[in-house]
Amino acid sequence: MTEFALSAQLREESGRRASRRMRRGERLPAVVYGGGEPAQSISLEHREVAKLIEDERAFSHIISLKTDGAAQDVVIRDLQMHPYKPRILHVDLQRVKAGQQILVHVPLHFVGEAECVGVRLGGGQLHHILVEVEVSAPADRLPEFIEVDVAKLDKGQTLHLSDLQLPAGVTMPALAHGDDKAVVNVSAPRGAAEEAPTEEGAA
The missing domain is CATH 2.170.120.20 (Ribosomal protein L25, C-terminal domain)
Incomplete structure (x- = not known):
């Protein structure tokens, strides 16, 4: 199986202004949830995510998400796109564990x-x-x-x-x-x- 991976940074700021600043810096807001753990607000590099989703298998594969040196397995749960530009606006990621349905x-x-x-x-x-x-x-x-x-x-x-x-x-x-x-x-x-x-x- 092909390995898919993303690198993330924890983010402390939230809201529309923070998200706009993030996108101007070629990063995009995202959230990780599930797995019995608190939700995490993170940011991802837009170019890295855009390249990942060029492969349709990324939507049905486990992705290794590395945040501050720690890795967790996730799947893409939702992807919000700009209404007319080829830009990703937000990503929802769900934590998963082996064997979990x-x-x-x-x-x-x-x-x-x-x-x-x-x-x-x-x-x-x-x-x-x-x-x-x-x-x-x-x-x-x-x-x-x-x-x-x-x-x-x-x-x-x-x-x-x-x-x-x-x-x-x-x-x-x-x-x-x-x-x-x-x-x-x-x-x-x-x-x-x-x-x-x-x-x-x-x-």
Whole structure:
């Protein structure tokens, strides 16, 4: 497994003014909470966080957070972005321990698209309805992604959450609540459902 790490500094100042000064200095405010310990207000280097999240696996991996020489394991719980600039405004990090069951969103990786029966032979169009799913898994066994094989998907067919193959120990809360969302489907070719013109007035 790839190791992900961040370096943090404890911060004493809080509030909007302090946060604005921090961001002007290319750092961003963040908070660490959970694990039965008090929440900590910290600051992170914006460039370091921006580089980290370029890898989608960072959102479903344990991150080693080093603060004043001490390290703790965390996961990204929330990321606040600027509404129109490529800037991170705030990060929420949750402490985790090996074996602890946690919820994370993991990306879906679609495979077999070039061989998809409904597209290649049926002339249909493949539609990705979901690009990520929420899973529950032990913190030390978080999947980096969930693979979705669409090679045998025919036109008019849909794959749902219940059709996905999950690693051992990984579950999807949505299914426990009866919410079997559609993940991907193949629509019929445009115009295929149109009825043939009637021959009114034919002898």
